[in-house]
Amino acid sequence: MWQALYNDLRGENFMIVAVAMDSRPEAPRPWIEQAQPDYLCLIDQDHLLSDLYNMVNVPQAVWIDEAGRIVRPTEIAGAYEAFRSRDLQTGEIPPEENARKVQAQANYVEAVRDWVRKGADSVHAFSPEQARAHVPLPSEDVMQAHVAFRLGQALLRRERSAEAEALFEEAKQRHPESWNIWRQCYPPNEAGLAAGPEFWERVQSLGDKRYYPLPDMAGMPK
């Protein structure tokens, strides 16, 4: 998704750090090897970034400037929930929803391009006050959830799965907003996706709440 943009912006002091939130470290390999990206691809088995940046779903992104300061805090990076409108029989997505999905992704990519070229002058670059207002703040429960998840992963690697599973349950309860925790801990199907009936039920129970809340960004679909 990002290679074309990265190619366009070579020589502009820009790096993409793409991080796979994958506790099964071999799972992202086929995707990365197929994409053959030139930008940096890292593996976050313990979901450290969820802890550090208060992330709850993928794809989420953070814009960081040359001085290591946050320009746009954690936000959904151009994904759109067209999938929720799919026809249950055919799996088809209504064309107008698909158009919004395309618009959301293209708009996000173009916003990144605009920022790389214009820096703080980009309309998409938040002022420090705006950025501060957009930071998602974690609760103590959320920080406890991250610790429980981390410990669970460490124990899973040591083959203490019963103790690990109890910790994952606790993490899910303390941080119910986290799709990262919930989907990572869900048994994957043959394609490696956490997309079983419980996933669809959980999505449905969102009601009007978005699975992918849209970023506060000009040009996004409604």
Next chain:
Amino acid sequence: MTTVIYRHHETDVPRASAEGDALWLPQPALAELTGWELKPKGLCREAVCVPVPANAADQYVRGDAVNVAAFWQRLGRPVRHAADGTVWVLGDAAADRSQELQNLEAPDFVLPDLAGNPHALSEHRGKKVLLWTWASW
């Protein structure tokens, strides 16, 4: 062997002693792992010091060892350990994380690439960085 996990570190600490909810780490190991050092004022990191409670000093410091779990709790930070005490996770407090993010300081981290080579975010200072997450699930 006691393993202690903090931020992106997962370290075996040979002389650690886990006793229930107490985690005694030798001072040098604690300093290397977390940057916190025992000084006359208490346990200190940069400008911040946590004093050793006078009436319970032996629950916090024992010779060359520091009960990091007790200090962590005083700092309002989560600590969890495996039932058998062999693995510990030192977490960060919500208030500290909130302050860090609201100060717009992008927390540094070290993560491996597919080949296992570690990379730090801070290696890319001087560039604009798009930090973007995805998953195979």
